[in-house]
Amino acid sequence: MARMKSSTPLRRRFATALVLGAIALWQCGCIHNKLRDGPNGEELLSRLEALATGPAALVLTNLPSYTAECTIALAGDQPVPRQLSARLAVSGGQLRLETVPRKSKSASAEGFGVIWDANGHRGFVFSDALQGYAALSGTVVYTNLQTSAVAAQPGQMAGHAVTRVDMTADGDNGQQLRLQLECATDLGNLPLQIRCGDGPGSYTLTLANVQPGPPAADLFLAPDGFTKFASAAALADELAGRQQNVFGEHSVQGGPPGGVDSVPSMRHDRAGQ
DSSP states (O other): OOOOOOSHHHHHHHHHHHHHHHHHHHHHHHHHHHHHHSOOHHHHHHHHHHHHHSHHHHHHTSSSEEEEEEEEEEOOSSSSOEEEEEEEEEETTEEEEEEOOOSSGGGGGGOEEEEEETTTTEEEEEETTTTEEEEOOSOOOEEEEEEEEOOSOOEEETTEEEEEEEEEEEETTSOEEEEEEEEEGGGTTEEEEEEEOSSTTOEEEEEEEEEESOOOGGGGSOBTTOEEOSOHHHHHHHHHHHHHHHTTSOOOOSSSSOOTTOOOOOOSOBOOO
């Protein structure tokens, strides 16, 4: 009499298929979330540009020349503000604010910055990921800066005595910005912290390790060997396309050399525009 075959292997195969299906669904969900909630380089570039060319640039140049490390907290739709690390260099009214990208591949679009002449009201943005830069135009001009000291006990920040100052600035677009500053009295009232606005578009910039003295002059020139884009918007569009490529959505053809998978450090050998 023939024996009936055991159903155990069939059950095992069925269980394995269920597990693999669950893993696939989980991975799809993760990828979707990564695409939806992942770093938006285009938005970050726009936010950094607004910070570096706005009224913050006017008060950050209170000290003639220095370098500093920075932390930028960008408020958005999420409950916790997004934290960025950055470097700041100032000399004679010129400002360079450059983010320091994290080591993860998905954060490579964060390697960008703004170089701005607060006196001449001109400058450009650059992207390490794209090896490209573009001149800024159409930025908002802020005038009528009004400051008032806040009646409070002097505080301490990063080893410096600070006083609190409230400031308002009127833009030529009709917008008025309100800022709260924590100014170091021993550094020419340089703000060690700037809080600007409320809500999703607000930010907090905090300085640390301020080193008075002139930085290298070539830091304020166009990056040597970088491709010049027609506009900051064109650079942002290309950055968004490369970012989609990182997440595997599609491949972007053409564009300047230097994809997002290779993020070189900014060189100190610069050339003029």
